[in-house]
Amino acid sequence: MELTTCIICYFEHISGVASSPAIYHPRRPRASPLWQVVRLAWDDLLSAYEKKYRPTMGPLRPESVAAVEAFSRCGDLAVGFTRHVCTDCGHQHLLAFTCKARHLCPACHQRRTLQIAHWIAHHVCLPVPHRQFVFTIPKILRGIFRKRRHLLTHLFHSATTCLRDAFRTVLNLPDGRLAAAAAVHTFGDYLVFHPHLHVLAAHGLFDDQGRFHCLPDHCLAQLTELFRHQFLHALHEAKLVSDHKIADLLSWKNSGFHVHADTDLVRPSDIKGRQRLAEYLLRAPFSLQKITWNPETHTVIYRSRRSYHTKANFQVFTATDFLAAVVDHIPPKGQQTIRYYGLYSNRSRGSPRPAHPVVLRPPRSQKPPAEKSPPSAVQILLIPPPEKATARALRPLWRDLIQSVWATDPLQCPCCRGSLRRVESISRPEAVEFFLRLHGLWEGLVNLPPPPDPPFDIDTLEPINPPWPAIREWIPADDTDPQAVYPEDILSTHWVPTEIRLDDERTLVLDPS
Numbered sequence: 001m002e003l004t005t006c007i008i009c010y011f012e013h014i015s016g017v018a019s020s021p022a023i024y025h026p027r028r029p030r031a032s033p034l035w036q037v038v039r040l041a042w043d044d045l046l047s048a049y050e051k052k053y054r055p056t057m058g059p060l061r062p063e064s065v066a067a068v069e070a071f072s073r074c075g076d077l078a079v080g081f082t083r084h085v086c087t088d089c090g091h092q093h094l095l096a097f098t099c100k101a102r103h104l105c106p107a108c109h110q111r112r113t114l115q116i117a118h119w120i121a122h123h124v125c126l127p128v129p130h131r132q133f134v135f136t137i138p139k140i141l142r143g144i145f146r147k148r149r150h151l152l153t154h155l156f157h158s159a160t161t162c163l164r165d166a167f168r169t170v171l172n173l174p175d176g177r178l179a180a181a182a183a184v185h186t187f188g189d190y191l192v193f194h195p196h197l198h199v200l201a202a203h204g205l206f207d208d209q210g211r212f213h214c215l216p217d218h219c220l221a222q223l224t225e226l227f228r229h230q231f232l233h234a235l236h237e238a239k240l241v242s243d244h245k246i247a248d249l250l251s252w253k254n255s256g257f258h259v260h261a262d263t264d265l266v267r268p269s270d271i272k273g274r275q276r277l278a279e280y281l282l283r284a285p286f287s288l289q290k291i292t293w294n295p296e297t298h299t300v301i302y303r304s305r306r307s308y309h310t311k312a313n314f315q316v317f318t319a320t321d322f323l324a325a326v327v328d329h330i331p332p333k334g335q336q337t338i339r340y341y342g343l344y345s346n347r348s349r350g351s352p353r354p355a356h357p358v359v360l361r362p363p364r365s366q367k368p369p370a371e372k373s374p375p376s377a378v379q380i381l382l383i384p385p386p387e388k389a390t391a392r393a394l395r396p397l398w399r400d401l402i403q404s405v406w407a408t409d410p411l412q413c414p415c416c417r418g419s420l421r422r423v424e425s426i427s428r429p430e431a432v433e434f435f436l437r438l439h440g441l442w443e444g445l446v447n448l449p450p451p452p453d454p455p456f457d458i459d460t461l462e463p464i465n466p467p468w469p470a471i472r473e474w475i476p477a478d479d480t481d482p483q484a485v486y487p488e489d490i491l492s493t494h495w496v497p498t499e500i501r502l503d504d505e506r507t508l509v510l511d512p513s
Contacts, residue, residue: 138256
């Protein structure tokens with residue numbers, strides 16, 4: 001009786017009859033426009049990829065195929081789920097499995113983004129000023145990395161080396177240590193291939209005594225030219241560009257290289273600001289809010305900023321073209337999309353770090369501060385060091401992320417507001433069918449209406465009546481097969497025995513009963 005009451009309450013909350021702002025409602029993955037595009041165009045993309053897309057995008061990687069197939073099953077209760085039971089009223093809640101695919105599934109990638117960004121802001125970054133830098137390269141060099149993503153390592157090393165050398169020159173610290181986290185983006189507006197690097201770096205260097213030296217304002221004017229020569233030298237050493245191409249690129253008035261530095265610094269105490277920048281470093285290649293799916297024309301309208309070339313703020317894709325552009329930004333297996341350098345590297349985080357870093361700021365050119373005010377040259381920040389734990393243990397849980405984003409508890413019972421306790425994970429097909437039938441969810445998920453007996457129209461699923469008069473004209477006159485001469489017997493309800501003529505002119509009648 002209690003189970004029946006809980007199931008009724010479950011449907012009331014889903015239908016909105018007894019809705020409450022504190023109740024968590026799971027997402028509907030099949031309502032996503034991306035899921036509809038994958039369902040319609042994935043098979044067409046597989047058949048047309050070798051001829052249409054491989055010359056420009058390279059071979060279709062197995063991990064990309066696995067990610068798309070896993071995304072098509074993400075959040076589907078028919079694949080498997082975790083069963084939770086309320087400890088007070090016995091209400092059962094089913095939580096579907098997820099695909100955990102990065103750069104494709106919006107929900108799974110966003111959860112990964114929030115987890116890593118929270119970990120970077122709270123446990124990686126030290127309480128010092130931070131700034132974001134963006135390193136871009138000219139369009140003529142981007143094709144080098146499209147089919148060979150492992151070469152993006154040169155972009156990582158050139159950008160971080162450029163920052164380190166520039167900071168050391170300005171601060172006159174030959175042994176100063178950089179503290180930075182860098183993430184590569186292979187996408188631009190409208191999903192074009194545009195590799196560039198985002199770096200969240202401390203705005204200064206650490207010395208051997210653990211003191212942090214801040215950079216003065218407006219001291220990075222030559223950063224673009226330094227990055228330009230660092231990157232071209234790295235490509236030349238790897239024999240990726242020739243001497244003639246290097247000379248040609250150095251002769252350009254507008255080089256195409258650019259280093260953008262945010263004008264606003266993130267203060268040492270602004271943890272949310274560092275987390276916001278870290279989330280931007282890890283963002284997905286596309287946004288579901290920008291996708292408009294037209295099922296009638298099988299086209300995708302993707303809206304973004306106004307394009308310089310088309311003078312429009314949208315672009316129309318066919319279903320296969322849009323899906324190919326999305327799959328192109330799935331990183332290869334083993335590729336590190338985010339790396340840590342200097343004091344934020346894995347090796348440095350394992351060694352003792354300054355628990356109370358002293359921030360040394362450059363002297364200001366304005367009038368000196370009043371006598372009673374404390375000196376602004378040295379600022380001691382008393383921040384306790386984090387407890388020793390693994391990186392995975394320091395990341396927030398799925399329940400914490402839902403509470404921080406939607407202000408609801410996903411493990412709260414919708415009937416009595418008690419706590420839901422995890423009982424078991426179910427993936428066996430017979431067990432999945434049993435519990436879905438128990439909750440009344442089996443019919444709406446996987447039990448599709450079967451098609452009629454053949455022959456039938458594949459579009460309308462209406463039966464097709466064969467033209468029996470025309471068929472009779474093609475039957476030879478000496479054919480004594482009753483099922484061929486009288487096809488109506490096949491559709492009749494009368495039982496016709498199967499007969500086999502023997503060699504001694506006798507007939508053997510087979511009774512299937």
